[in-house]
Amino acid sequence: MFKRLAEAGAPVAITVDGKAISARAGDTVAAALLVAGIDHCRTTPVTGAPRAPYCLMGVCFDCLVTVDGVGSRQGCLVPVREGMTIETQLGKREAGR
Amino acid sequence: MARSADVVVIGGGLHGCSTALHLALRGLRPILVEKDYAGRHASGVNAGGVRQLARHLAEIPLSIASMGLWEKIEELVGDDCGFESHGTVLVAENEEEMAGFRARVEDLRLKGFTHEELIDRAELKRLVPAVADHCPGGVVSRRDGAADPFRTTQAFRRRAIEKGAEVLEGVTVTGLARAGSVWRVETSIGPIEAPKLVNAAGAWADRIAAALGEPVAMDVIAPMLMVTSRLPAFIEPVVILRGRKLSFKQLDNGTVVIGGGHLAVPYRDENRTVIDWAKLAISARTVWELFPAMRAATIVRAWAGIEARMPDDIPVVGPSATSEGVFHQFGFSAHGFQLGPATGAVMAELVATGATNTPIDGLGIGRFKR
Amino acid sequence: MNASDLAPTYDLAVIGGGPAGLAAASLAARAGLSTVLFDENPGIGGQIYRGITSTPVTDRTILGEDYWAGAELAAEAKTSGALIVGGATVWSLDPQRIVGVSIGGKARLIEARRVIIATGAQERPFPVPGWTLPGVMTAGGAQTALKAQGLLPAGRTVIAGTGPLLWLLAAQILRAGGKIEAILDTTPRANWLRALPHLPDFVLSPYFAKGLKLLREVRAKAPVVRADRIEAVGTERLSEVRFGRGDGDRRIAADLLLLHQGIVPNVNLAIAAGVAHEWNERQLCFQPVLDPDFGSSVPGIAVAGDGAGIAGGTAAAERGRIAAIAAVCALKPQATVPDPQTVRQRLQREEMGRAFLDWLNRPAERFRQPEGDTLVCRCEEVTAQQVHDMAAMGCEGPNQMKAFLRCGMGPCQGRLCGLTVTELIAQQRDTTPAEVGYYRLRPPVKPITLAELASLPISEIERKAVER
Numbered sequence: 054m055f056k057r058l059a060e061a062g063a064p065v066a067i068t069v070d071g072k073a074i075s076a077r078a079g080d081t082v083a084a085a086l087l088v089a090g091i092d093h094c095r096t097t098p099v100t101g102a103p104r105a106p107y108c109l110m111g112v113c114f115d116c117l118v119t120v121d122g123v124g125s126r127q128g129c130l131v132p133v134r135e136g137m138t139i140e141t142q143l144g145k146r147e148a149g150r
Numbered sequence: 151m152a153r154s155a156d157v158v159v160i161g162g163g164l165h166g167c168s169t170a171l172h173l174a175l176r177g178l179r180p181i182l183v184e185k186d187y188a189g190r191h192a193s194g195v196n197a198g199g200v201r202q203l204a205r206h207l208a209e210i211p212l213s214i215a216s217m218g219l220w221e222k223i224e225e226l227v228g229d230d231c232g233f234e235s236h237g238t239v240l241v242a243e244n245e246e247e248m249a250g251f252r253a254r255v256e257d258l259r260l261k262g263f264t265h266e267e268l269i270d271r272a273e274l275k276r277l278v279p280a281v282a283d284h285c286p287g288g289v290v291s292r293r294d295g296a297a298d299p300f301r302t303t304q305a306f307r308r309r310a311i312e313k314g315a316e317v318l319e320g321v322t323v324t325g326l327a328r329a330g331s332v333w334r335v336e337t338s339i340g341p342i343e344a345p346k347l348v349n350a351a352g353a354w355a356d357r358i359a360a361a362l363g364e365p366v367a368m369d370v371i372a373p374m375l376m377v378t379s380r381l382p383a384f385i386e387p388v389v390i391l392r393g394r395k396l397s398f399k400q401l402d403n404g405t406v407v408i409g410g411g412h413l414a415v416p417y418r419d420e421n422r423t424v425i426d427w428a429k430l431a432i433s434a435r436t437v438w439e440l441f442p443a444m445r446a447a448t449i450v451r452a453w454a455g456i457e458a459r460m461p462d463d464i465p466v467v468g469p470s471a472t473s474e475g476v477f478h479q480f481g482f483s484a485h486g487f488q489l490g491p492a493t494g495a496v497m498a499e500l501v502a503t504g505a506t507n508t509p510i511d512g513l514g515i516g517r518f519k520r
Numbered sequence: 521m522n523a524s525d526l527a528p529t530y531d532l533a534v535i536g537g538g539p540a541g542l543a544a545a546s547l548a549a550r551a552g553l554s555t556v557l558f559d560e561n562p563g564i565g566g567q568i569y570r571g572i573t574s575t576p577v578t579d580r581t582i583l584g585e586d587y588w589a590g591a592e593l594a595a596e597a598k599t600s601g602a603l604i605v606g607g608a609t610v611w612s613l614d615p616q617r618i619v620g621v622s623i624g625g626k627a628r629l630i631e632a633r634r635v636i637i638a639t640g641a642q643e644r645p646f647p648v649p650g651w652t653l654p655g656v657m658t659a660g661g662a663q664t665a666l667k668a669q670g671l672l673p674a675g676r677t678v679i680a681g682t683g684p685l686l687w688l689l690a691a692q693i694l695r696a697g698g699k700i701e702a703i704l705d706t707t708p709r710a711n712w713l714r715a716l717p718h719l720p721d722f723v724l725s726p727y728f729a730k731g732l733k734l735l736r737e738v739r740a741k742a743p744v745v746r747a748d749r750i751e752a753v754g755t756e757r758l759s760e761v762r763f764g765r766g767d768g769d770r771r772i773a774a775d776l777l778l779l780h781q782g783i784v785p786n787v788n789l790a791i792a793a794g795v796a797h798e799w800n801e802r803q804l805c806f807q808p809v810l811d812p813d814f815g816s817s818v819p820g821i822a823v824a825g826d827g828a829g830i831a832g833g834t835a836a837a838e839r840g841r842i843a844a845i846a847a848v849c850a851l852k853p854q855a856t857v858p859d860p861q862t863v864r865q866r867l868q869r870e871e872m873g874r875a876f877l878d879w880l881n882r883p884a885e886r887f888r889q890p891e892g893d894t895l896v897c898r899c900e901e902v903t904a905q906q907v908h909d910m911a912a913m914g915c916e917g918p919n920q921m922k923a924f925l926r927c928g929m930g931p932c933q934g935r936l937c938g939l940t941v942t943e944l945i946a947q948q949r950d951t952t953p954a955e956v957g958y959y960r961l962r963p964p965v966k967p968i969t970l971a972e973l974a975s976l977p978i979s980e981i982e983r984k985a986v987e988r
Contacts (some may be wrong), residue, residue, distance in 0.1 A: 054655065054776050058670040060698055062574030077669070079574055081562070084669040092757050093654045098380040098404065099901040103756055105654035107898075109661035110567055111560055111966075112786070113643045114899060114931040115652075123625075125379060125448045125931070125967065129664075130609075132562045187920070194923065300923040379931055379967065403926070422612050422794065425963055427629060427976070434973035445974075448967040450931055 055087045067137040077131040083109060083116040083128035086139070094118050094128060095142040118142050152341040153179040155402070157501055159348040160323055160358055162186075163193035164299070164481050164487060166350035167306035167317075168494025169501075173229070174313035176502045181316045181342055182307075183335065186421065189303030191352060192455035193487070197375055197397055197409040198299045199388050200488045202265050203238040203291035207513035209489065210263055215508050216492035217265075217293055226491065228312075229305035232298030234402065236255065236386040239269075239277055240289040241440070247393055251289050261304055265291050266364050280443050290448045296388055296399055299487060306490070312506055319479055323351075326361045333475060346475045346501050353418050353456040355466075355480030359515070364472045365519045366481075366518050367461055372423040372454035373409060378447040380404030389440075395435045406447065408433055415453035420442035423454040459483040460518075467493060467513040469500060478499055478515050521605050523626040524977070530556045532847050533619050533632035534602075535789065537592065538566020539833045540825025540840035541638030542597040547844040549602035551855040551893050556630070557597070558608040558621055563595055563668075564638050566825075567660065568833040571668035581609030582695045583667060584688075586730075586833070593837060611964035612961065613637070613793040615818045620964065627972045634847040637790050638840060641783040641826035644805070645936050646681060647890040651750040651779065652898050655758025659689045659780035670699045675775025678761045679890050680704035683782040683881040684731065690738045690924050700742040702772055706752060706781065708884045718876035722750070745770075748884065752777050759814050781883035785827045788933060789895040794818050799954035802878050803830055805887065805939060808959050813846035814839055822846065830878075835870035838863055889943050896944070897937040899930020907941055911948035918942055918959045931967050934959045 062077035069091060076085035083106040086094050093103035095117050106116035109129045116128035117141040128139075157173050159166045162184025173180040188194075200220050202213045224230045233256035242248040255268045269277070270287045277290060311317055318339070325336035326347070335342045349358045356368040373401035381404050389398040416422075430452060437444050460466065462480040470476035479497050482489065492508070499506045534545045545557040557564075565572035569590025577583055597604060604625065610622030617632045643658045659679060665671035672693065678701050679690055690703055722728055738744070745764040753771075754760070761931060762771045784805035796817035797806045805828040814822045819975065822843040825836035842864065845857045861918030890896060890904040902925045915921050918928065918941050927941055928934035934941075938959050946956045 054673065055665060055671040055686055056674040057559065057576075058582075058666070058672050059576045059578070061670060076577075079571075079576065080669050084665055084671060087665065088665075088669070088671055097901060098937075102652065102901070103654055104652060105650075105757075107656065107661060108643065108658050109664040110642065112932065112935045123446050123969070130560055130562075130607075132607075167648075188915070189923075300920075303631070321873075378970070391686065424616070427612055427618075427620050427973070431976035432628075432975050434970050434976075437970060438974045445969075445971045447970050449964060449970060449973060450933065450967045451929070451962045452964065453962045 054090065055072045057088060065133045067133050067139060069139045070141050080133045080145050081091050081129050082118060082120060082126070082131045082133055082139055085133050086128060093141070100142055152334065152343045153181065155179050155342060155344040157346040157348060158335045158342050158344045159350055160335070161352055161355070162188035162317065162319060163191065163350060163352050164306060164490035165193070165482070167303055167310055167495055168349070168463050168490045169350060169479060169497040170315040170317065171306050171310035171313060172494045172498030173501060174310055174315040176199045176498050177461045178502060179314060181318060181344070182310070183321050183337055183342070184317065184319045184320045187319045188307040188317065189300045192457035193303045194208060194300040194486050195274060195375070195453055196299045197399065197407055198296045198487065199238065199397060199399065200233060200297055201238045201291065201388065201485070202294055202391065203289065203479070204240055204392070207261070208464050210493055211494065211509045212467070212489050214265065216489050216496070219491035219495070220295070220297070220488070221293070223491070227305040227309040229301065231302040231305050231346060233295055235276065235293055235295035237290050237292045237387045238294035238390060239274065240390050240392060241274065241278070241281060241285050243285055243298045243391065243393055245286055245470035248286050252281045255289060265293065267292065277387055277449040278385060278389060280441050281389070282440050282442060287372070287433070290387070295387065306469055308475065326358070327443040328383070344478070348477045348501065349477040350499055353416070353458050355458055355478070356515065359478065362470065362473050362476055364386070364470055364513060364515065366466070368415050368481055370418050370456060371459045371484065372414040372456050373411050374414045374425060374452060374454045375409040376431055376433070376449050376452040376457065377408070378406040379450050381406060381447060391436070391446050396433060396440070398437065398441070406444070408437055416454070418456050420455070423456060425452050425454065455483065457482065465489070465513060466515045467496065467510050468515065471516040471519065521623060523623040523628040526610045526628050526630050527554070529535065530554050531630045531632070531851050532632070532634045532636065533558070534636045535619070536566065536640055536825065537561070537604065538568060538595055538638060538640045539661035539837040540640070541566065541636070542593045542838035542840070543837040544636045544638060544824055544844035545602040545604070546597040546600040547841050547857070549600040549846055551848040551857050552852055553848060553943060555602040557604045558604055558610050558890055559606055560609040564597065564604060565590055567593065567664065568575070570664050574656040575667055576670035576771070577667065577696070582692055589666070608934070609966050610789065611966045613789055613796050615794045615809055615819070617820050618983065620974050622968055625972055626637065626975045627968060629976060632746050635706070635822070636843045636847065637793070637821065637823045637842065638825045639786045639827050640836070641830055642786045642935060643780060644782045644784045645940050646779040646781050646887060647894055647896055647904070647940055648887065649894050650753055650758070652895055653754050654756070655754065655775060656777045656779065658750045658803050659686055661882070662778050663692065663849055666692060666696070666937060676701050676773055677776045677778065678702050678704065678772060678774045679778045680705040680706060680747065680761070680763070681780040682781055682876065682883055686780045686782065687734050687738055689778070689780070690742060691734050694738065694741045701774060703738065703742050703744045704747040705744055706747055706750065706883060706887060709761055711880050711882055713880035715876050715877050718879060722873040722876035727873040727877065738821045750887065781887055782881055783826065784939065785829060787827070787958070788935060788961050788965045790816065790823050790827065792963045792965050793821060797958065802830060802875070805883065805916050815845040815846060831832070831871050831874055835867055836868060838867035842867065883952065888940065889942065889947050896940045897927035897930065899932050900926040902927040902937070904944065906945045908948055911945045915945070916941035917956055918945065921945065922959060928959050932984050933961060933965065948986070953960060
């Protein structure tokens with residue numbers, strides 16, 4: 054869906070649902086997911102429909118993911134960090150993640 | 151020309167709507183006057199607890215009568231109001247509290263009330279598996295539950311209208327006067343005349359009482375609530391604490407409502423409240439300690455409904471001490487939702503017959519006279 | 521920067537680090553006010569100058585000179601002495617100007633003697649069938665990815681909608697070597713009738729020449745098709761876009777559909793703070809009621825930038841300066857500030873072509889008032905039909921609608937359904953959006969975790985408790 058115009062920024066190793074992904078410094082979680090070709094980042098709590106980042110400006114809350122164990126983080130506002138663990142959020146996330 | 155009715159009910163909260171419905175069921179023609187819309191304030195936005203547990207002795211008969219109506223609420227209003235009965239659990243946080251609870255339950259039993267039941271650590275863990283391990287037990291009222299407050303208020307309003315009540319919303323009362331044998335209620339859309347008057351005006355009830363020459367000291371309060379995003383089901387009963395302010399409940403849509411009586415700053419003339427985050431932080435800490443599983447839950451909204459609190463924390467229910475044909479139903483002091491169905495029935499009974507079989511001694515407005 | 525490093529009190533808190541916020545903070549700090557600026561994004565620039573200090577897009581022609589104008593604003597703010605805090609989410613502002621903010625998972629309450637809300641704009645909801653499918657995004661989102669991370673749409677890309685940003689994004693994608701399958705132009709032709717009287721002003725404005733050039737640039741490289749129906753189709757993700765005009769029905773295979781029909785003020789924080797708002801019929805949105813200094817109905821709280829009504833980035837900076845001058849004059853009357861008249865004149869010039877652009881790009885009713893199964897509330901998955909039926913049953917306002925259907929009660933707190941719900945109720949009940957009103961919004965305006973809230977320093981809780 055997206056490609057990088059320039060390979061600027063140092064590589065940052067993250068995992069998404071256990072899979073290793075190379076992001077770049079300056080990426081947000083949502084941007085890293087988009088460029089990695091992830092088809093969705095969560096399913097909705099009401100009907101379980103798949104959702105992917107939509108607005109990338111903190112408004113829509115469709116890029117909610119679990120970051121380092123904390124659920125419902127807005128992926129478009131969280132910068133990637135070396136070793137970060139990202140999980141797709143399924144429906145109502147588990148309490149206490 | 152003035153509109154006329156058998157009764158004017160002032161206030162379209164759950165109590166006013168319930169009274170209007172029960173009056174209509176008795177064949178009377180009530181007009182209900184509401185300055186905003188039914189359920190705009192505390193009735194529509196409270197925590198929805200349907201609780202007999204931990205009530206003041208003076209309200210227990212009303213509360214028990216109301217429980218009976220809640221259990222057949224669909225029959226009464228044609229909507230289940232989202233009512234579900236999974237009990238209310240009062241959690242003891244230490245042995246000292248536990249001893250106090252034991253004495254209370256014993257005292258109630260001697261007075262003939264059996265709805266509160268002492269539970270030990272094992273039963274507490276069975277009812278509320280997510281509760282922190284330091285809690286030694288508590289009290290349960292198994293028939294208690296919770297309902298959707300706005301839906302409930304709307305259901306009472308709708309059924310009242312179906313049964314012949316007239317509900318005027320967006321209409322303000324501007325004056326009250328005796329005109330011969332009737333009360334003349336001046337409103338923003340003209341006068342209404344009726345021999346009987348019910349003051350169910352919630353946070354504005356003191357103004358109605360004062361206009362009737364029966365001033366009463368009443369606080370305007372706005373208990374705060376906050377709600378989380380949807381979580382998987384993990385707790386069924388409503389949980390309350392005694393020592394610290396907390397009420398805690400998961401709705402069937404998965405969201406968790408956290409309340410307990412910390413207060414926002416109310417501006418009743420502007421229909422507005424200002425949330426006090428410093429106090430909600432205290433609630434957050436309490437939840438943090440009591441339900442470790444909730445620590446990463448997200449809070450999506452906080453709000454507060456404006457209502458009345460009496461100096462002794464129990465409501466005013468019954469006839470005026472000074473004015474003929476006037477009845478008061480206000481001051482429910484942050485725990486009036488469960489009482490709504492039966493209090494409306496009792497008010498209608500009082501208005502229609504002059505008396506009621508439900509003991510309401512101790513709730514009269516006269517108790518505030520020197 | 522940690523939450524615990526914040527002072528308990530500032531002269532001025534600026535919320536939002538776009539052009540309005542940067543200009544305001546910079547001016548106020550230089551005049552000697554202790555100034556803090558919070559922005560929830562990691563870097564400053566807001567949406568228009570997103571990534572201005574860090575963008576990997578080094579070829580200046582791609583994003584264009586209007587973008588790079590933001591660099592100066594950012595540099596000025598950075599050297600102004602204002603404390604600029606990125607990654608800081610403001611979740612509450614009350615009428616006493618107590619600001620609730622979270623930084624790195626820790627919350628604080630700070631007080632400000634003056635507040636300038638500069639939370640800017642968001643894209644107007646564009647509720648077409650399938651708009652929630654993965655593969656459908658906003659044009660602004662794609663532009664953000666381009667500016668901040670240098671991401672370029674790679675698959676078959678379709679852009680649909682109306683408004684200047686749509687054409688700018690198309691040009692930027694093309695300049696960067698991207699490919700666009702089609703641009704579906706949803707601008708209603710009838711808009712010209714209402715726009716035309718404002719053409720003379722527009723011709724004199726800086727937007728005229730730029731706009732024409734942009735249109736020519738895009739049309740030369742991408743097919744432009746008019747459409748008054750758009751549907752995103754796919755099961756797990758977007759596979760094709762169906763569109764048409766009148767009876768015609770066309771389809772085009774697509775990996776990415778970028779939607780845009782203008783921007784509207786981001787009202788959540790201001791409404792939750794108690795700021796009075798009014799309906800703007802020309803821009804079809806709610807905006808705060810403001811005085812000439814951008815002061816709101818709540819004493820000490822101003823709203824500057826596009827949050828005050830859409831006028832564009834350059835105008836936003838001037839508005840920020842005017843609001844900041846007012847704050848300085850109130851708190852430090854002896855301080856030297858720029859001549860407000862000069863700033864107002866510059867603002868007036870910037871706002872000149874607005875009426876024409878607004879009327880011309882006013883989105884069609886059918887794209888604002890969806891029907892049937894089209895989702896209105898993305899969070900709680902409430903359809904247009906449900907809202908329609910509930911309004912027909914007597915539901916008079918968005919707050920009752922919220923209570924019945926839960927629309928607006930999810931994590932986005934009405935940002936992507938508020939205007940649609942208001943318009944649908946107005947349409948069904950044959951009244952105006954002004955009459956129907958908007959959601960009552962409650963803090964936190966951004967969700968916070970229980971842990972964050974519990975992390976408020978005890979001393980702060982006690983201090984506030986004593987003061988109240």
